[in-house]
Amino acid sequence: MGCDAADPSAARLVLLHDNLGKVLVLLHASKLLNLVSIWRATERHLQPVKGEDVRRFFSQEKLQTSEGQKRLFSLPVFVDPECEAQESLSVIEPHSGLRFVADRAWYLSTMQPMRVGLSVSDIERAQPQGNDEQVITHAVERFTALRIRQRLEDTLGLPSLAPTTQKIIMLRSDSSAGVDRLVPVVKVDPSLSAQVMSWSVSPYYAAPGSIQSIDDAIIRVLGFDLVVNLALGIAMGKTLTLPDDVPRNQTPYWLQAVYTATLAERLAKKMPLDMRPKPGLVYLTGLLHNFGYIVLAHLFPPHFSLLSRYIEANPHLRFDYIEKHLLHVTREQIGAWLMESWALPEEVYRGVRHLNDPLHPQADAFSQVVHLANRALRQAGWADGPIEPLDTELLAKTGLTQAQITAELEQMRADDEALQELTRTLADH
Incomplete structure (x- = not known):
């Protein structure tokens, strides 16, 4: 699912874990967290915690208070150099939306400086x-x-496209093609025929009366464009x-x-x-x-x-x-x-x-x-x-x-x- 873009002026808080336990990462909110850098520096294969578990963890009632937020930093904290020297950080956790100001004294004893962030310009330069x-x-x-x-x-x-798919691409690319050329292509492909009949009775298209044939399904309910598009989408998805x-x-x-x-x-x-x-x-x-x-x-x-x-x-x-x-x-x-x-x-x-x-x-x-x-x-x-x-x-x-x-x-x-x-x-x- 989508996730709110972080405030670019904030520090992003990330929760990672492995069989040894949880760690936190603090880096500039707009930067990419480079997991490989962490693995190399720690010799631990730390992984991001599942999104819904992150949301549950940071939504705990105790983390809505300053005292609870301070205690959070009893976990090991990897801090990107850009955030390391700041006396306080405006922190955001994107999954839960938790935002607070963290004093540097909270994590000074558990902090490990580590270059873990990459900016968009860093990424673009390497392309x-x-x-x-x-x-x-x-x-x-x-x-x-x-x-x-x-x-x-x-x-x-990469597998080649089936003959029926190639014919449908030709029809899709031909501005003069119509239902009269599409129906024979559909009829000779049993799988596509069954699919067209299935689409035509879908509640989304809500066709009045019963569908008697492929011709009926295409001409009366679905139309040339929709059949060609759905057939191409499925064919390419199946390759x-x-x-x-x-x-x-x-x-x-x-x-x-x-x-x-x-x-x-x-x-x-x-x-x-x-x-x-x-x-x-x-x-x-x-x-x-x-x-x-x-x-x-x-x-x-x-x-x-x-x-x-x-x-x-x-x-x-x-x-x-x-x-x-x-x-x-x-x-x-x-x-x-x-x-x-x-x-x-x-x-x-x-x-x-x-x-x-x-x-x-x-x-x-x-x-x-x-x-x-x-x-x-x-x-x-x-x-x-x-x-x-x-x-x-x-x-x-x-x-x-x-x-x-x-x-x-x-x-x-x-x-x-x-x-x-x-x-x-x-x-x-």
């Missing part, structure tokens, strides 16, 4: 230079035993296995995909006509916005568990900065590159690529509206990542208002049960 393919190649060569000799996608062990060792308390992959796609499409339809992107392609961009996360798990299995622990330890920090620090490549870079190599529409892979930087010169309405949807869903507890206010410049650029986004979120809350059912049908296939 390889070049275009996305060069960056991906560098990361794969550095962190795996693979060596790049031919086209990257042929070397990474790789969802990872097991994910950050604890993470929003399930398909729930986040469906909710982001749904809200992004609804917001696109609210944009002024002269700047409105194609809602169907917005839906697909939202559905696939996190696909690169699965690809990272496939490419870097030894490091994926470490990535999960870093995400848990740094709930205030954007995922792309954590991924850059550990892997030197982000889920958006690698997901967009793979979608481009599979010939998905340019609007989709470009929308995914610039999801975290929607005001980039190459970003357009697709990345902008999906970005807004994702950030709004974090505030509602339906997506992962730090909770941040919506960018006013971006709202102006898309012609959307906070009130419109809030209204669409409320409508989704009313439709939550039906959306959850749709999510289950996607996750089960």
Whole structure:
């Protein structure tokens, strides 16, 4: 789930543990906690405490008092140099929202100075230079035993797309394609046919009367765009296995995909006509916005568990900065590159690529509206990542208002049960 971004002027308090017990870490609130630095310095494999346990620990009644806060520092405390010399620190714990002022005398006897924080500029300086393919190649060569000799996608062990999926991509990319060309493709694939029939009776679409055939399901209930988009989302999701060792308390992959796609499409339809992107392609961009996360798990299995622990330890920090620090490549870079190599529409892979930087010169309405949807869903507890206010410049650029986004979120809350059912049908296939 999302987590409030820490006050940048504060010191962040982090709780770690291992079989020897708990320790605290104090570092600048905006910095990444570098777990590897702690492991090397202490020769202990300290791990972040599970988010809900952190919330429970710091919500104890005794920690709401100055005396209880002072006693907290009887635990060992690792202090980043930037915080070490300050006589008092404004402290924040992001999971529980606990805030207090800690006097240096409280932790002087238990303090161990240790360089554990990295700023965003530190991370950016360490990144390889070049275009996305060069960056991906560098990361794969550095962190795996693979060596790049031919086209990257042929070397990474990524499965090829099924013939039906390739046909659907061709239809998605053909602006003149319609239901008459889609129905035969669906009918010859038993799995897709069953899926389409399942979607058509979903309470979310609430079709009147009974559905008699594939033609009926597509023409009368679902439509060309929705069937193509959901079929592509499932097909790409099935090419790789969802990872097991994910950050604890993470929003399930398909729930986040469906909710982001749904809200992004609804917001696109609210944009002024002269700047409105194609809602169907917005839906697909939202559905696939996190696909690169699965690809990272496939490419870097030894490091994926470490990535999960870093995400848990740094709930205030954007995922792309954590991924850059550990892997030197982000889920958006690698997901967009793979979608481009599979010939998905340019609007989709470009929308995914610039999801975290929607005001980039190459970003357009697709990345902008999906970005807004994702950030709004974090505030509602339906997506992962730090909770941040919506960018006013971006709202102006898309012609959307906070009130419109809030209204669409409320409508989704009313439709939550039906959306959850749709999510289950996607996750089960």
